[in-house]
Amino acid sequence: EAQAARWACALRNAASGLPLAAEVARPRRFLVLINPNSGQSKSASVWRQTKPILEASGAEISVVETTHANHSAEIAATLDETKVDAILCVSGDGLIHEVVNGLMSRADAQFVIQNIAIGAIPAGSANSLSTSVLKAAAEPNNAASAAFLIAKGRSTKLDLWKVTQEGGKSGYAFLSLEWAMASDIDLGSEAWRWMGELRFDLYAAWRLITQWRYEGELRYKRHGDQGWQTVDGTFLMVWAVNMKWMTNDCQLAPQAAFDDGTADLLYIQKARKLSMIGEFLDLSTGKHVEAPWMAYEKVVAFELDPRVRTPKKPGMIAVDGELWPYAKTLVEVLPSTLSLLGVGEAADVVDMAVART
Structure with a gap:
């Protein structure tokens, strides 16, 4: 024994x-x-x-x-x-x-x-x-x-995000912040939860075709920079993530690492429907980030100030896939904060x- x-x-x-x-x-x-x-x-x-x-x-x-x-x-x-x-x-x-x-x-x-x-x-x-x-x-x-x-x-270390909203709500995120098409796909497909991962693919196909447009301002601070960059105007998608893979077939941020002290910020302001559909048909390779209409930044902080799209469908902000108030939102990266098994x-x-x- x-x-x-x-x-x-x-x-x-x-x-x-x-x-x-x-x-x-x-x-x-x-x-x-x-x-x-x-x-x-x-x-x-x-x-x-x-x-x-x-x-x-x-x-x-x-x-x-x-x-x-x-x-x-x-x-x-x-x-x-x-x-x-x-x-x-x-x-x-x-x-x-x-x-x-x-x-x-x-x-x-x-x-x-x-x-x-x-x-x-x-x-x-x-x-x-x-x-x-x-x-x-x-x-x-x-x-x-x-x-x-x-x-x-x-185990390894995992970066954490501190999330603060105008209006008082605050908390922490380990995964993502989504707005425009990104949050529409994640939260809008909730009724299809019974489908598993397929729900995201089907809802994404519909949203790529309809291509709703949102107005807002996005500010971000690149890793190593002192100042902030500002982008204002029309957006099709804003998707910030803390790791490479969102689903088994979606390598959204191929440059992401668990503990590199940055958030991977992707956004699209204008793109042709057929071009987007072509790139989004296969996200497993990560090559979509090379598309000329895809902006990809490594940032230590960013702030999103969304505007109301329509009175009936103003828009949604999702933090780690959870619905948050539709308000100005600041995200700050806290490097190597969590221990991940x-x-x-x-x-x-x-x-x-x-x-x-």
Whole structure:
């Protein structure tokens, strides 16, 4: 039995990039949050599939199924930080947004986010975070692969955004800000959630054909610059993101990195319909950013001041896929703020149990 335990420990060390004979640390403690209503309501079955993988890693696991909006934010805001090493979200990106904002609302937020990592097991519609992690690790884009990477224990830093609106609303984002066609596709397709990722493709096709126009002002500060650039006028799309992949087939920002201290800001002011449709038919290569009508900037901050499109359809702003007030919005990048499980070089392994023992 002792020999079997040593072999099991050696295998876990090998998977994590640690020396085979490394001292056994206490088990890592995972708090698993499950959103039963995410995506196509498949989170329960996803958890049944992935739970054995995490158990095999020797982790101690506690599970909470969320029951109402912002439940995960409430949990993150009040949990005992001495009893949790990582929060794993079996959901789409919405639950992760809640967890991040719950952690950042704490009086001890700076300490907690340095000691509690976040992991994503995909069970939603888009699953942008888990997709970006799995693509970066060159693993298949599925829940079992996500759980396997989390079990290995590798981690990297992830930039965070501070979001402040004129009118008083503020919070944090880990993924994106969308306006015009971008938010129309994300939020306008909510009624088609049952379709999974297909909802985005079909709604995008319609919006590319209709090509609604919005008026507003976009200001941004490039990485390394002191001053701000200003663009005013007509926009077809503004889409700022914090990572490469939005869906399995959409590499929206090919120059993005998890912790490069910048947001990738893409915007379109004018483009021919056929040209846009041609480029957007395949976003997996990232070549759409080379189109002459696509502006692509690496920025440390940006501010969007949208104007009302029509009284009935004024427009929408989405932060991490969630509807926010239609108001002037400032985004500031907070470099390398969060710890993200599932990706990282062997030399950069962070063993949370050792670090906090």
